Amino acid sequence: MQQEFDAYVAKANQCEETAQCTLATAGCPLGCVVAVRVEAKADVERKARELIEDYESGGAMCAYDCAAVSGAECRDGRCAVAE
16 A cells, blocks of 8 residues: 555655645655655545555544644655755
8 A cells, every 4th residue: 555655655755946846745654744746646645544544444543743844845856844
């Protein structure tokens, strides 16, 4: 599931400048947030929900606390969570 989500995000996080990037909410077990292009945010969040619902339909559950992050930036041609 994580590999499928990571591949999906990789198709949605190319950038040339930081203004093209934002944070999308993922959720346990996919991580708290991922950095993606602004126009891909809703689609990535939808994909995360679908994968998590499928994961939970088998009876699996998880939860964790997410630390606050400062935002997203364009780094080496990819949107990334700002450090």
